[in-house]
Amino acid sequence: xxxxxxxxxxxxxxxxxxxxxxxxxxxxxxxxxxxxxxxxxxxxxxxxxxxxxxxxxxxxxxxxxxxxxxxxxxxxxxxxxxxxxxxxxxxxxxxxxxxxxxxxxxxxxxxxxxxxxxxxxxxxxxxxxxxxxxxxxxxxxxxxxxxxxxxxxxxxxxxxxxxxxxxxxxxxxxxxxxxxxxxxxxxxxxxxxxxxxxxxxxxxxxxxxxxxxxxxxxxxxxxxxxxxxxxxxxxxxxxxxxxxxxxxxxxxxxxxxxxxxxxxxxxxxxxxxxxxxxxxxxxxxxxxxxxxxxxxxxxxxxxxxxxxxxxxxxxxxxxxxxxxxxxxxxxxxxxxxxxxxxxxxxxxxxxxxxxxxx
Amino acid sequence: xxxxxxxxxxxxxxxxxxxxxxxxxxxxxxxxxxxxxxxxxxxxxxxxxxxxxxxxxxxxxxxxxxxxxxxxxxxxxxxxxxxxxxxxxxxxxxxxxxxxxxxxxxxxxxxxxxxxxxxxxxxxxxxxxxxxxxxxxxxxxxxxxxxxxxxxxxxxxxxxxxxxxxxxxxxxxxxxxxxxxxxxxxxxxxxxxxxxxxxxxxxxxxxxxxxxxxxxxxxxxxxxxxxxxxxxxxxxxxxxxxxxxxxxxxxxxxxxxxxxxxxxxxxxxxxxxxxxxxxxxxxxxxxxxxxxxxxxxxxxxxxxxxx
Numbered sequence: 001x002x003x004x005x006x007x008x009x010x011x012x013x014x015x016x017x018x019x020x021x022x023x024x025x026x027x028x029x030x031x032x033x034x035x036x037x038x039x040x041x042x043x044x045x046x047x048x049x050x051x052x053x054x055x056x057x058x059x060x061x062x063x064x065x066x067x068x069x070x071x072x073x074x075x076x077x078x079x080x081x082x083x084x085x086x087x088x089x090x091x092x093x094x095x096x097x098x099x100x101x102x103x104x105x106x107x108x109x110x111x112x113x114x115x116x117x118x119x120x121x122x123x124x125x126x127x128x129x130x131x132x133x134x135x136x137x138x139x140x141x142x143x144x145x146x147x148x149x150x151x152x153x154x155x156x157x158x159x160x161x162x163x164x165x166x167x168x169x170x171x172x173x174x175x176x177x178x179x180x181x182x183x184x185x186x187x188x189x190x191x192x193x194x195x196x197x198x199x200x201x202x203x204x205x206x207x208x209x210x211x212x213x214x215x216x217x218x219x220x221x222x223x224x225x226x227x228x229x230x231x232x233x234x235x236x237x238x239x240x241x242x243x244x245x246x247x248x249x250x251x252x253x254x255x256x257x258x259x260x261x262x263x264x265x266x267x268x269x270x271x272x273x274x275x276x277x278x279x280x281x282x283x284x285x286x287x288x289x290x291x292x293x294x295x296x297x298x299x300x301x302x303x304x305x306x307x308x309x310x311x312x313x314x315x316x317x318x319x320x321x322x323x324x325x326x327x328x329x330x331x332x333x334x335x336x337x338x339x340x341x342x343x344x345x346x347x348x349x350x351x352x353x354x355x356x357x358x
Numbered sequence: 359x360x361x362x363x364x365x366x367x368x369x370x371x372x373x374x375x376x377x378x379x380x381x382x383x384x385x386x387x388x389x390x391x392x393x394x395x396x397x398x399x400x401x402x403x404x405x406x407x408x409x410x411x412x413x414x415x416x417x418x419x420x421x422x423x424x425x426x427x428x429x430x431x432x433x434x435x436x437x438x439x440x441x442x443x444x445x446x447x448x449x450x451x452x453x454x455x456x457x458x459x460x461x462x463x464x465x466x467x468x469x470x471x472x473x474x475x476x477x478x479x480x481x482x483x484x485x486x487x488x489x490x491x492x493x494x495x496x497x498x499x500x501x502x503x504x505x506x507x508x509x510x511x512x513x514x515x516x517x518x519x520x521x522x523x524x525x526x527x528x529x530x531x532x533x534x535x536x537x538x539x540x541x542x543x544x545x546x547x548x549x550x551x552x553x554x555x556x557x558x559x560x561x562x563x564x565x566x567x568x569x570x571x572x573x574x575x576x577x578x579x580x581x582x583x584x585x586x587x588x589x590x591x592x593x594x595x596x597x598x599x600x601x602x603x604x605x606x607x608x609x610x611x612x613x614x615x616x617x618x619x620x621x622x623x624x625x626x627x628x629x630x631x632x633x634x635x636x637x638x639x640x641x642x643x644x645x646x647x648x649x650x651x652x653x654x655x656x657x658x659x660x661x662x663x664x665x
Contacts, residue, residue, distance in 0.1 A: 047476050168634040195625075196634040202590035204580050208378065208625040212365050216629065227479050227585045234581045254477065257485040258582065358631065 038069045039281070040089050042099035042108075044082075045074050050249050051101075051273070055123055058274030059098070062281045079103065086111040090118050096284060098277065100136070102126035109134070121280050123273055125294060132292040137280060139271045140298035141171075142178035142338045143331060145224075147299065147306040148245045148269035149182025150327040152220040153190050154320050155243060155266060162193045162213035162221040164232055166200040173350050174342040175224040175247070180357050181338045185327055192357040193218060197228045206231030214242045220266065223247060236264040243315070245269065250307045266315060268307040275302040300332045365626045369505040374625075376506070377580065379618035380514045381406070381589075384572025385596020386614045387524055388565045390607060392438075393600055394528065395561035396541035396554075400456035401441055402569045403593025404463030409434045409573030411467045414486040414584045415474065423487035427513075427574050434570025435563050437463075442562035446555050468586050481577075481584040488582045489513055489574070511579035513571060520568065525607055537561055541605075569593065602649050609652070613645055620644040 041059045043052050056072065063070030071094075075085040086107045089097050100108050100122030109129045112120050122128065122136035152161045163179055165172040176194065183190045193216070195209035206228040210221055214235065221236070222245040223229035229247065236244040237260045246252065246268030255261040276297050283289040297303025306328075316324070330336065341350050365371060385402050392399030399405075409430040416429025437459055444450040472478050489512050498508035528534040539547040540554045547554050572592070577584040595617060603610030620641040627637050 047472065050477075050479065162629075193629045195628045198634070198638045199590060201585070201587040203585045203588050204381075204576060205590065205625065207581060208374065208622070209628055211374070212362075212626050212629055215370075216362055216365060227587070230480050230482065230583065230585050231581060234583075237582075254480060255482045257483055261482070261582075354631070 034067050036067050036069050037096070037285075038071075038094045039063075039096045039098065040071045040073055040092065040094045042073045042075055042082075042085055042089060042097065042104070044077055044079075044104070046072070054249060054271075055273045055277060058277035061274065061278050065281075075104075079107075083107040083110060087114075090115040095119065096121065096281075098123055100124060119284075119291060121277075121284075121289075123277055123280075128294050130292065135280065135289050135291045136294040137276055137297055137303070138294070139273075139276070139303040140296050141174045141271075141304075141342070142181075142340055143298040144247070144269045144271060144304040145175035145178025145222075146182035146185075146331060146336065146338055147178075147304065147328070148175075148222040148247070148267070149179035149184075150186045150324055150331075151182075151267050151269075151306060151312075152179070152222055152243075152245060153183035153186030154324055155220050155315065156187065156190065156218075158217050158219050159187065159189045160191045160193070160216075160218040162195065162210070162218040164195045164197065164206055164209055164213075164221060164223040164225050164229065166197055166225040166228060168196045170342045170344060170350075172196075172224050174340060175222075177339040177341040177350065177353060179222055180353055181336055182327070184357065185330070185336060186323065190357060192354075194354065197225050200226030200228050203228050203231035203234070207235045210235035210244075211239075214239050219243060220245065222269070233261045233265060237261045246307075250309065252307075252309055252311065263311060265311060267309070267312045270305045270307060272302055272305050275305075298331075299328065362626055362629055365629075366623065369502045371622065371626075372506040373509070375619055375622045376510060376514060378622045378625075379615060380511075380517045381572045381575050381580070381592050382595055382599070382614045382618050382621075383517050383521065383611065384568050384575065385593045386599040386603075386610050387521065387596075388568035388572065388593075389597040389600035390603065390610050391524065391528075391537075391561050391568065392565035394541045394605065395537045395558045396544055397442065397445055397558045397562060398452050398456070399438065399441060399562060399565045399569075400453060400597055401437060401459035401463075401593075402565075402572075402596050403589055403591065404456075404460035405434050405437045405566055405569035406573035406576070406589045406593050407463045407467050407587070408437055409570035410577040410588060411470055411481070411584045413570075413574035414481045414484065414577050415470070417487035417578065418481075418484045421487070423489045423578060426487060426578060427489060427571075430574040430578075431567050431570045434566040434573070436566075438562045438566025438569075439559075442559050446558060464587055467584075471584070471586060479586060484583075486583060487578070489578045491579075511575065513575040513579050516571065517575075520571075521611060524568075528607055533557070533560070538605075572596075598645070602645065613648065616648045617641050617645050 046052050046056045073085055075082050082104050090111050096119050098121045101124040105122055112131050112134050116133055120134040122134055125136035125138050128136040161183055163176050180192055193213055197206050206225055210232045213221055220243045221232055223232045224247050232244050236242050243266040244264055246265055248271050251268045252262045252265040339349055388402045412433040413426045413430030417423050417426025441455050444455045445452040468478055475481055475483050491509055491511050494508045498504040536552045536557045539552055540557045544554050576588055599613040600610050602613040624637050624640045
């Protein structure tokens with residue numbers, strides 16, 4: 001018994017230690033004489049079917065470009081080792097190192113300080129430092145919310161829509177500030193109710209809250225509640241004539257085996273890390289990437305978007321589609337004053353905004 | 359506020375209360391059966407979580423919701439046996455064993471999720487099965503009552519039946535007497551020839567089955583998929599309700615019910631403009647006040663008896 005256990009444990013260790021072999025440089029047949037650009041992307045792991053995979057999708061696009069030698073470095077979940085990975089990458093002779101996000105950016109900035117000649121891109125900053133060799137970008141969540149609101153406001157037939165958040169916090173209400181603005185732009189009479197789960201995991205509770213919202217007359221609900229938001233889709237799939245809007249990525253893709261859920265996901269408002277990464281790389285190639293600066297990417301820059309899949313195309317009439325496109329154009333033209341709740345120091349602006357749609 | 363009144367004062371609200379209470383009831387019954395025999399099971403949360411994912415995976419592998427439920431129950435028994443074995447045979451503190459299982463469960467389920475689906479969020483991409491909902495003949499046609507009692511997931515009815523069975527087991531059978539004796543004083547129980555270890559093993563298996571059914575209900579009835587950490591402290595609420603009941607099964611169930619009712623009310627109130635942080639404390643405060651009222655009543659009763 002003990003022996004078997006020991007063998008099993010040893011096998012577990014072997015499986016645990018062997019990681020995927022490093023990706024081969026994708027481009028080996030570049031014409032001679034042209035300079036090859038070496039880029040690296042550092043991520044904790046890929047395969048989360050959301051955030052990191054989206055970033056990696058952009059990176060794959062980059063690696064398919066001519067004269068690019070691209071390498072993905074998976075750092076693992078142990079964040080105490082991340083700094084070493086950045087150090088190795090900085091010593092590895094890359095022209096450009098991509099990495100970052102709120103969790104890994106301290107390591108990136110530390111190494112960037114030690115290697116002032118090395119160029120870095122932080123693909124999603126939260127607390128950036130001003131370094132001349134780092135370009136940092138992040139995404140306008142309020143515009144993401146706006147797009148969801150524009151779709152919800154156009155789709156509703158009861159003039160009542162809803163939103164479910166994980167926490168009643170400025171970073172979540174940032175999405176909802178945009179949501180209200182977008183919904184009002186599409187439908188001036190719209191009423192919006194809000195629910196907060198209290199965490200980002202309790203999907204059954206999100207289902208109950210969504211049930212209550214639908215029963216009190218709302219017919220479209222958007223969520224910014226992480227995993228708990230899945231409860232919203234479950235709730236919508238059990239009722240007639242109601243719709244849900246997903247967040248961050250095209251959420252209908254994760255429910256591929258549940259057609260009854262896919263059909264109620266009207267759309268998803270997305271954070272396009274992939275497009276943003278490609279955009280930044282193209283600017284780098286043109287020599288126009290402003291190192292030392294940070295940028296907020298909105299709809300105009302392709303940093304956020306809205307998914308128009310089958311459910312969307314079947315549901316909306318041509319006029320409605322045109323109306324939503326007009327709102328998108330107006331958003332690009334900067335016609336809306338969308339509040340940035342995350343930058344507010346107190347709640348008054350958010351409370352007033354909420355009261356205007358009760 | 360007005361517009362939400364109909365959500366609370368309606369038959370469907372009582373339907374919702376039952377739906378919300380089922381996983382909590384399973385959790386508190388699980389904590390109760392274990393603790394009664396003198397071996398506290400604080401791994402209820404972890405067992406529920408493991409069972410929730412194993413039920414889904416089982417239903418995918420076997421193409422049957424019922425076999426999925428069996429897989430869930432088997433995983434729950436296994437978890438409970440690990441706890442019982444380490445506590446009884448290896449003399450681990452059951453609290454430490456329970457903590458270990460809880461930590462293990464919350465990470466291991468995400469690991470399993472990732473290995474099998476490639477996602478760390480949900481099993482939504484798997485063709486999993488859901489346990490059937492039951493529309494009870496005759497009763498379903500009775501106005502109001504039918505609306506409340508009929509149309510639940512089959513595990514909700516199993517939960518009600520189990521509650522009766524646990525009551526009978528604990529208060530009307532010899533084994534129940536042995537459970538209570540082992541919990542009250544292990545040495546006294548041994549002195550009259552009760553095999554305390556066997557009683558505790560059996561109680562833990564029962565506790566594992568109950569927690570597993572609570573977990574399976576979440577992922578195969580309440581929702582049709584597993585999401586990471588979806589139990590969201592329901593197991594802990596069960597343990598708290600068990601502690602409030604102090605060995606009295608009916609009090610345990612009533613405490614759970616109070617929590618469930620106020621949880622359902624909170625879900626409605628969350629649509630109003632009341633601050634959400636305050637609302638989220640309501641179920642806990644309700645239980646707190648209920649237990650104070652209960653204690654005062656008990657205290658007065660004792661005083662009267664002594665006088």
